Amino acid sequence: MASELDGLPVIATRREEAEGFLQGLVSKSLGWARKYSLFTYPFVTACCGMEYMTMASARYDSDRFGAAMPRFSPRQADLLMVVGTVNCKQAPILQRIYEQMADPKWVMAFGVCASSGGFYDNYATVQGIDRIIPVDVYVPGCPPRPEQVLDGIMLLQKKIQNQSHKLIDRKPLPVIAGGPGR
């Protein structure tokens, strides 16, 4: 019985259609605006930082993608770049910084250490920051070439463009994790 209904086309009222159309327009233009104005917060902890500097400075120039403005306050940033090894002692700090960022926010894992722990499979290192915070783009490499990072930024821009951006989002904010001392 249910299968019979499944085959039917979805009937939308004119109001829903109009709303969907409007929402689509808003999404597209908001996505377009947001993808070219990424304010990054560089969370630089290790040697990948050298590669971050190359990527951000004149030769590779991430400004061409609108992602050149490092904000050293997480409250003003919307792209968190985790550049380098994150160890267990730093994990609460990183999580706190992520939670301080205002929505909408995206996260890039820069280098194998941030993506998966890399070769530091030992007592001290978090095996990938996705165990602490959600990640949008992973850039592999030790350290990654600046071209790879730019490619990662472009992938992220594509993702932002295709996201559905709401004018008013009434969804409750997700709680990442509880831990000791919270």
Add this chain to the structure above:
Amino acid sequence: MSKAVIAALVERFPDAVHAPYEGVGGDDCAFVERSRIVDVCRFLKEEPSLAFNMAPYITAVDYLGATPRFEVVYNLLSTVHNKRVRLRVKVPEGPEGVVPSVTGLWRGADWFERYCWDMYGIPFSGHPDMRRLLMYDEFEGHPLRKDYPLRGRQPLVVEREVHDIFRGPGPASRD
């Protein structure tokens, strides 16, 4: 000259310094009694013909299975005479294996001794600030001991479940 260092040491402390030998790189090495290490170091530092005014590196070694189990190694440098000497102190495991601190002689020994406590669990007596150096206070155990598990991670925050990524045999199943 460096032969003279060890000779002077053995002559001055016949009961505390023993088994001198020439180590890798030509440095002079000797074993020192644990209770006399501060006296020996003070002599090395304050005797003008020796003048070991710097302790560039103090570390520890875990000889698992041997008794006594640990060894604290003092690498000393005389910038006046451009000589190095290495002192080895055998330390048993547990609270009775307390090593007298040399921070009173070289202020820079502070972090090295805290490092030895953090990584190997060797306590130092007379140290002004005996805390962990690198690991966090909540950490249990001493990670460079040979019987500490390699992947013995002690996360401070609850880790998220990651569903959509295949990781192979992950740390969760290995540790």
